[in-house]
Amino acid sequence: MARMKFLCDADRCIECNACVTACKNENEVPWGINRRRVVTLNDGKPGERSVSMACMHCTDAPCAAVCPVNCFYTTADAVVLHSKDLCIGCGYCFYACPFGAPQYPKVGNFGSRGKMDKCTYCAGGPEPDGSAEEFEKYGSNRLAEGKLPLCAEMCSTKSLLAGDGDIIAQIYKERVAKRGYGSGAWGWQTAYRESIAT
Amino acid sequence: MAKLFAWGRFIAGALALAFMLAVATPVFAQQINPTASAVKEQQLLQELSKIQGRGSIPDVKSYVLEHPAGRDWRHWHEVTLRWLGAVAILGTILLLVIFYLVRGSVRIERGRSGVKIVRFTAFERFIHWMTAGCFVVQAISGLNITFGRTLLLPLIGPEPFTAWSEAAKYAHNFLSFPFTLGVILIFFMWIGGNIPNAVDVAWAKRGGGVIGHDHPPSYRFNAGQKAIFWIQVLGGTAMVISGYLLIFPFYGTDVGNMQLAEIVHAVIAMLYIAAMLGHIYIGSLGMEGSFEGMGGGAVDLNWAKQHHSLWVEEEMSRSEGQARPMATPAE
Numbered sequence: 001m002a003r004m005k006f007l008c009d010a011d012r013c014i015e016c017n018a019c020v021t022a023c024k025n026e027n028e029v030p031w032g033i034n035r036r037r038v039v040t041l042n043d044g045k046p047g048e049r050s051v052s053m054a055c056m057h058c059t060d061a062p063c064a065a066v067c068p069v070n071c072f073y074t075t076a077d078a079v080v081l082h083s084k085d086l087c088i089g090c091g092y093c094f095y096a097c098p099f100g101a102p103q104y105p106k107v108g109n110f111g112s113r114g115k116m117d118k119c120t121y122c123a124g125g126p127e128p129d130g131s132a133e134e135f136e137k138y139g140s141n142r143l144a145e146g147k148l149p150l151c152a153e154m155c156s157t158k159s160l161l162a163g164d165g166d167i168i169a170q171i172y173k174e175r176v177a178k179r180g181y182g183s184g185a186w187g188w189q190t191a192y193r194e195s196i197a198t
Numbered sequence: 199m200a201k202l203f204a205w206g207r208f209i210a211g212a213l214a215l216a217f218m219l220a221v222a223t224p225v226f227a228q229q230i231n232p233t234a235s236a237v238k239e240q241q242l243l244q245e246l247s248k249i250q251g252r253g254s255i256p257d258v259k260s261y262v263l264e265h266p267a268g269r270d271w272r273h274w275h276e277v278t279l280r281w282l283g284a285v286a287i288l289g290t291i292l293l294l295v296i297f298y299l300v301r302g303s304v305r306i307e308r309g310r311s312g313v314k315i316v317r318f319t320a321f322e323r324f325i326h327w328m329t330a331g332c333f334v335v336q337a338i339s340g341l342n343i344t345f346g347r348t349l350l351l352p353l354i355g356p357e358p359f360t361a362w363s364e365a366a367k368y369a370h371n372f373l374s375f376p377f378t379l380g381v382i383l384i385f386f387m388w389i390g391g392n393i394p395n396a397v398d399v400a401w402a403k404r405g406g407g408v409i410g411h412d413h414p415p416s417y418r419f420n421a422g423q424k425a426i427f428w429i430q431v432l433g434g435t436a437m438v439i440s441g442y443l444l445i446f447p448f449y450g451t452d453v454g455n456m457q458l459a460e461i462v463h464a465v466i467a468m469l470y471i472a473a474m475l476g477h478i479y480i481g482s483l484g485m486e487g488s489f490e491g492m493g494g495g496a497v498d499l500n501w502a503k504q505h506h507s508l509w510v511e512e513e514m515s516r517s518e519g520q521a522r523p524m525a526t527p528a529e
Contacts, residue, residue: 011232017254034255039263041242041251047235051251053263062272068343069360070351086356088364090343091447095457096268096275100260113447183236190266 002164003078004121004143005192006152007172008052010183012159015040015050019151019160023054026122026150027139033103035119036151049183052160054151055080055101055119056191063093063102077143079121084137089113098190121162122149169196239264248454259448271457275464283344283468290472294479304485306501307413313499315513317491322387326492329380329430332373337471339366344464371445374438381434384427391418392427397508418509426477433470437463 015038023029023036036054057080064072064080071086072093091113093102104113115137124141127134134141142150152162161168169185173196176182185196242249249264318326342350342363351359398421404414406422414420419427440463443451451459482489487501502510 011236015254020255032257034257034260037253037255037257037260039249039251039253039261041237041249041263043252047237049237051263062268066272066275068347069363070347070356071360083356086360088360088367090367091444091456092275092460095453095460096272098264098266098268100262100265100453181232181234184239186239187264189240190264190269 001076001078003166004057004163005078005165005168005188006054006056006121006149007161007168007185007188007196009159009161009172009175010049010051010186011179011181012157013038013050013052014157014159016156018154018156019052022150022154023119026142027120028135029139030105030117033105033117035101035103035117051186052151052155053099053101053187055097055121056099056187057119057121058098058191059193062096062098066092066096068092073126075123077121077123079123079143081120081123081125081138082116082118083126084115084117085126087115089115099187119149122147165192172196259453262453265453267454267457271460274461279344279461279464279468280348282465283341286468286472287341287475290475294475294484298479298483303483306487306498307504308500310487310498311500314490314496315499315502315510316495317497317502318495320495323492323495325380325383325387328376329384329434332377332380333474335373336370336377337467337474339370340467341471342366374441374445377434378438381431381438384434385431388419388427392424394421394424398424413504413507415507416505416509417512418506420506422480426473429470429473433466433473436466437470440466 017038020034020036020038024034027035029035036052038050038052040048040050042048057078059078061072061074061080063082064070064074067082067087068090069086069088071084072080072082074080089104091102091104093116094100094104101118102116103118104116107114120138120141122140122142124130124134124144125138127137129141129144140150142148147153148162152160155161161171172182172185189195239249243264243266247265247267248262250262253261343366346359346363350362354362397416401414401416401421404412406414406420440459443449443459444456444463447456480488481492485505487498488505490501491497499510
């Protein structure tokens with residue numbers, strides 16, 4: 001099976017936020033929750049870069065390790081998913097996540113967090129593929145339809161790449177070789193304990 | 199004429215531009231690498247341990263792009279905390295069992311006198327048991343977060359474990375309010391008798407009568423009870439502050455502060471539970487007659503003389519002429 005990854009080519013990202021919008025629309029993400037976001041570094045200064053970030057679907061995922069109810073699981077494609085039926089909204093996955101991916105809808109009074117929501121790599125959840133219950137809780141299951149996550153698919157500059165880690169790494173390497181520069185695969189060292197040699 | 203002049207200027211300008219480009223191009227080609235001045239991931243992580251920028255959504259937390267410190271927190275939470283908790287709690291239980299087997303229960307040496315003396319008023323007992331009840335529920339629901347996944351989940355299965363854990367989480371959060379009230383009231387209610395003094399030093403030097411069979415004099419609270427009081431007040435306060443930071447996430451805190459709050463909350467919780475196990479032991483199994491003080495409110499006079507001789511003298515002298523603290527047994 002493939003080992004699915006995200007790769008954001010920061011030298012191409014123009015901070016158009018189309019990935020964010022695409023994600024929200026495709027998955028009908030609840031109000032106030034962003035599964036994907038664009039962060040601009042050195043904003044307005046020389047060397048400014050924007051990076052689109054969501055759950056990186058880490059190898060040996062920290063969220064899964066610290067979850068007190070063990071609601072996370074990893075699919076055969078190495079996508080890290082979770083069950084909203086098991087989540088108790090404790091917030092620990094957010095403390096452990098290096099990428100700030102887990103989000104909690106604000107329900108009820110003071111700190112009561114709802115069921116955690118995060119990027120599913122457009123791969124739904126534990127419910128049957130493509131079912132109404134799955135869509136209701138996790139959004140679209142494009143992976144089951146043979147499609148890649150919509151954020152990467154509709155990236156206007158093809159900065160955001162999704163797919164098998166080896167293939168997108170190869171695409172990135174070729175790009176870097178051709179244009180002569182590249183600021184690296186952001187988050188890969190943290191998420192996958194490997195970086196792309198360019 | 200003007201037209202010719204304009205043409206001349208254009209040609210001169212074009213020549214000058216061509217010349218500049220011809221001279222500058224080799225230099226320009228070397229500078230074309232835009233990443234030379236760009237921010238670099240590893241460099242940013244080394245400098246600040248996290249990468250933060252600007253975002254365009256209201257959620258300020260999301261402006262942190264990368265925060266690998268979650269890995270350290272994970273190791274703490276999964277390995278360090280579990281060892282600390284297991285050693286503190288199981289170790290205390292083991293010590294108490296050994297102590298009970300060796301020392302046995304501390305008896306009332308002269309037997310029961312049949313006369314009772316009031317030790318705690320109904321209000322004091324109510325506050326004590328309210329706080330204690332909250333403590334027990336919060337300790338169990340808290341330990342469930344640390345150990346439940348390993349110990350309980352395999353026994354009862356994922357769905358029942360989630361149902362239990364969710365209820366436990368709500369109980370943990372909502373009982374924090376009466377618990378906080380209890381910590382505050384216990385402080386004001388008993389601070390008078392809990393200022394350490396010279397009697398405590400002597401008491402501690404003589405093993406407090408728990409180790410050995412000595413019975414050093416003591417006022418209403420002996421040094422051991424004062425220690426429990428201060429553990430309750432200071433430990434409880436630390437639990438309350440770190441706990442409310444966790445209940446109200448990201449109100450003035452960032453993810454690093456939240457991790458720190460969880461670490462403080464968990465470390466103190468484990469030590470606090472261990473200390474309270476000792477308190478529960480000496481207030482029940484470990485000492486004959488001690489439970490009655492917090493149970494019914496009155497203790498046997500001989501128990502009081504044995505353990506709190508100075509307090510009995512105080513009460514006696516205060517009650518001369520009035521029989522208030524002396525009460526006949528209710529039964």
